[in-house]
Amino acid sequence: MTQASTQVPTQAPRDDGSAVIDVNALRRTYTGGFTAVDGISFSVARGELFALLGTNGAGKTSTVELLEGLARPSGGAIRVLGHDPYTERSAVRPRVGVMLQEGGFPSDLTVTETVRMCAGCTSGARPIGEALELVGMGHRAGVRVKQLSGGEKRRLDLALALLGRPEVLFLDEPTTGLDAEGRRDTWELVRELRADGTTVLLTTHYLEEAESLADRLAIMHRGRIVASGTPAEVTAARPARIRFKLPAGVPAGRLPLSLRAAEQGDGRVEIRTQRLQRDLGELIRWAEESGLELEALDARSASLEEAFLDIASQRTESGDTR
Template identity: 80%
Template sequence: MGYLNDVIEADELRRTYAGGFEAVAGVSFSVPRGELFALLGTNGAGKTSTVELLEGLAKPSGGSVRVLGHDPYRERLAVRPRVGVMLQEGGFPSELTVAETVRMCAGCTSGARPTAEALELVGLGKRASVRVKQLSGGEKRRLDLALALLGRPEVLFLDEPTTGLDAEGRRDTWELVRTLRDEGTTVVLTTHYLEEAETLADRLAIMHQGRIVTSGTPAEVTAARPARIRFLLPEGIEAARLPLSLRAGTSDGDERRVLILTHHLQRDLGELLHWAEESHVELGQLDARSASLEEAFLDIAAQSAETAVAETAGAR
């Protein structure tokens, strides 16, 4: 913590709601300038509550947070002009056109981009004269993003930015976010699309029950999980004929369908293919892949759920 290039610093950050529910339970992390940091977690994990503290929308119940060297809640006048925020759901006057909506917000934004430039950035240039109420859900998300980018922010908070977008729109948004990051914008992203985090994030953290349970680059987070090799053996060929070193895997209830879990994907796949060639065995539906962020996420969620059940049972 405290490095000069860290534009976001959270130290033992806590947020407790009325009734004593602690949504954020001592979270610490930092984000260097020009990094895209993804905050992931199951519903209710504390992601949005954490990001709202970073954005200065609420006061921490404990710990501290700094954005661009300032407390975003107490010193919001120093922080807000340098930050862009895209909330999960924006609210626009439905009778205004897209261009009128941008111009209205630009009037409250220091050094705002020209309206046409902001709309072209997010692919809404041809929809400038359309009333907001006529936009699709995905187009409204694009408009949310355009408003977040109006002030050319140094720090950009994106809360579920591609919800409602089709595949093409999602890819276009990814490309825009990459470009902003490459130009030096620091980005904090929350998303339910794990492929999005795996594709975009330089580093990420996974939250559960208000705490960060793991963090690192996407590769570091997935490295501890085994890769898998799946295939279908021909009729009459039993899994017992596989080399002994490859029998540690399990089948999916069908002796012909083999699943091998391994931390040495290249070595074991090479051994399997060599055995198949030497034994004149054709492996059907062969699929070999490294662990994905989705698998790591689901594994962490399952482990956390098991721990919670065990703690509940022990308290009885």
């Protein structure tokens, strides 16, 4: 694992055209000297979904606010659709959709009235009914905002972000508060938007969400990017695991030494490996030759969640106190 002072650059976007989002050595320091974003660089191609991940306080939301033009960077440069989103906000804002981590609506307005109010400030806005149907809120059109559940308010947030048919869509924790069905519906909508050419920058705490949706991603830790690439590239660097339970009276010490097994107690064993197919085959051959049946045998490559937790724990153990 790299030391804390090393900035890990992201890989180039998928195509060789101009990046829709281009971030170079970006910094954000707050009053009092706290640096939330510490010299990060990445780019996002047109039609790409890029996920920005990190633990609480990693700097994700601070980064997204700069990309949205809500604050001036302390250092570095940003281009969104070829413009500085802060100094050239009027050129960027009509072409961008934003779903903030926490939205706010007048509580006494109905859903329809809320969308109509926002549509009046949006160039080329979708029809109100179309925007609500996109996010599965058509049947709640006449309900007052204060009567909506937390998940329904997130859907309304998304409807407003999509009103202007944006070229670039910023989604900050878009499925927080949604049930499993709502989350899957949102994923499908995001995939459709991307297929139509919308560029999406996503932050999420749901690593399954990032793994399912993202073309590329970056993991932030204490203001820096510490890992990046496609989900497969990020997880490929972490070991796969094989888990099983040995029959009673059979110690883990009987396993071939090459498998580097770790006994978990009560006969449960875990093998961490970069050679999943080879080591799994060796394990099965050994069990058959020994006349043993391995209970609860489970073998899988590392998930993005495992990679994320491993990266975070290693950075902490290495003394990265920034």
